[in-house]
Amino acid sequence: MNSRQLQAVAQEHGTPVVVIDHDVIRANYADFRKHLPKVQAYYAVKANPAPEIIRALYQAGASFDVASLPEFMLVYENIKHLPAKEQQDFIWDKIVYANPIKPTETLRALDQYKPLVTYDNLEELRKIRQHAPHAGLMLRLRVPNTGSMVELSSKFGCDPGEAVDLLEEAFRVGLVVEGLSFHVGSQCTNFLNFVQAVSMAAAVIQEARGRGHEIKILDIGGGFPAPYNRHVKPFSLLAERINAEIDRLFPADMQILAEPGRFLVATAAVCVARIIGKAIRDGKTCYYVDDSIYNTYSGIIFDHCQYRVKAFKRGKTEICAVFGQTCDGLDAISQAEELPDLAIDDLVYSENIGAYSSASATWFNGFPPAKVVHVNERLRARAATARA
Numbered sequence: 027m028n029s030r031q032l033q034a035v036a037q038e039h040g041t042p043v044v045v046i047d048h049d050v051i052r053a054n055y056a057d058f059r060k061h062l063p064k065v066q067a068y069y070a071v072k073a074n075p076a077p078e079i080i081r082a083l084y085q086a087g088a089s090f091d092v093a094s095l096p097e098f099m100l101v102y103e104n105i106k107h108l109p110a111k112e113q114q115d116f117i118w119d120k121i122v123y124a125n126p127i128k129p130t131e132t133l134r135a136l137d138q139y140k141p142l143v144t145y146d147n148l149e150e151l152r153k154i155r156q157h158a159p160h161a162g163l164m165l166r167l168r169v170p171n172t173g174s175m176v177e178l179s180s181k182f183g184c185d186p187g188e189a190v191d192l193l194e195e196a197f198r199v200g201l202v203v204e205g206l207s208f209h210v211g212s213q214c215t216n217f218l219n220f221v222q223a224v225s226m227a228a229a230v231i232q233e234a235r236g237r238g239h240e241i242k243i244l245d246i247g248g249g250f251p252a253p254y255n256r257h258v259k260p261f262s263l264l265a266e267r268i269n270a271e272i273d274r275l276f277p278a279d280m281q282i283l284a285e286p287g288r289f290l291v292a293t294a295a296v297c298v299a300r301i302i303g304k305a306i307r308d309g310k311t312c313y314y315v316d317d318s319i320y321n322t323y324s325g326i327i328f329d330h331c332q333y334r335v336k337a338f339k340r341g342k343t344e345i346c347a348v349f350g351q352t353c354d355g356l357d358a359i360s361q362a363e364e365l366p367d368l369a370i371d372d373l374v375y376s377e378n379i380g381a382y383s384s385a386s387a388t389w390f391n392g393f394p395p396a397k398v399v400h401v402n403e404r405l406r407a408r409a410a411t412a413r414a
């Protein structure tokens with residue numbers, strides 16, 4: 027979206043507002059598929075659970091990674107009209123419940139759908155056996171998350187040394203282990219993490235085969251980085267390395283899945299906020315905007331992500347601070363932004379804010395989350411018009 031369109035949306039809908047461009051979501055999905063053609067992409071709903079995004083990706087043919095029953099139901103909304111058999115096939119082929127720790131009531135609710143679920147420890151295996159014996163299992167491995175913006179390996183994943191025992195135990199108690207999964211950490215710009223993880227998984231699969239267990243699926247997780255800045259190497263280079271490792275280590279009929287979240291949605295959203303206050307503190311201009319780290323900028327805290335704040339106005343710039351509208355001192359969006367001289371009611375914006383942003387917005391201080399506006403939602407109608 028260009029700046030004129032963004033300002034028009036802010037004019038029409040007010041601020042703060044998040045604009046999500048579905049053309050970008052579809053383009054990101056197509057890019058993922060183009061560069062990783064053997065990999066089935068399960069959109070990680072947690073990155074942005076907007077039903078409109080889920081519908082767009084559903085229509086584009088994506089599969090889904092869910093991490094809670096409500097996320098599962100968001101996807102289910104799109105298939106509930108299908109005949110029972112088709113629903114079941116979709117859940118079987120296109121949904122993975124990739125949270126290795128699940129409440130027992132969630133397992134009980136999921137069991138009827140026979141979903142693919144992950145586990146990484148014996149206690150979880152016991153729970154699955156008792157409450158969701160019809161699920162297909164995937165064992166999550168702990169792999170290096172070195173340098174990733176969000177580290178996940180200290181919370182999830184079994185030690186590679188215990189992996190085959192955990193697989194064997196599942197088979198022993200009558201469950202079916204379909205695959206192995208891992209996550210290299212979110213916004214993984216260190217591509218070696220993927221290379222190492224794939225080869226660690228290959229070693230586990232080989233050892234399992236030696237003990238008589240055939241593993242058919244490898245789930246390479248999320249972590250595919252969004253191009254937040256020029257230091258992020260192109261996705262095509264990462265894809266080349268992953269493809270080479272997969273070809274080198276696995277037979278052609280190995281099913282490869284991935285759970286991209288950020289990569290599909292980060293670049294699809296821009297938020298627009300309004301200057302509501304301005305003060306000079308210690309010689310530095312401080313702007314206050316009608317959004318905050320408790321709302322659209324929540325990724326600063328929860329996602330360790332930094333967003334640039336930009337002005338539509340042109341002019342000589344200086345280093346300024348940008349604060350959110352809440353009364354919390356923690357609510358600092360940036361201590362160093364190059365901004366021109368702005369006035370109350372001027373608009374500012376931040377790009378690439380579609381992942382782990384609105385998803386974790388709160389109502390702190392009584393301020394509601396920003397309005398979300400979806401643009402370019404209707405691909406088919408536009409294409410049909412173009413053809414007519």
Ligand SMILES: Cc1ncc(COP(=O)(O)O)c(C=O)c1O
Nearest residue numbers: 070212213248249285286287288
């Ligand atoms: C199990 C799992 N899969 C996928 C994702 C999505 O990761 P990303 O947004 O980095 O692609 C996450 C993120 O935390 C996750 O925990």
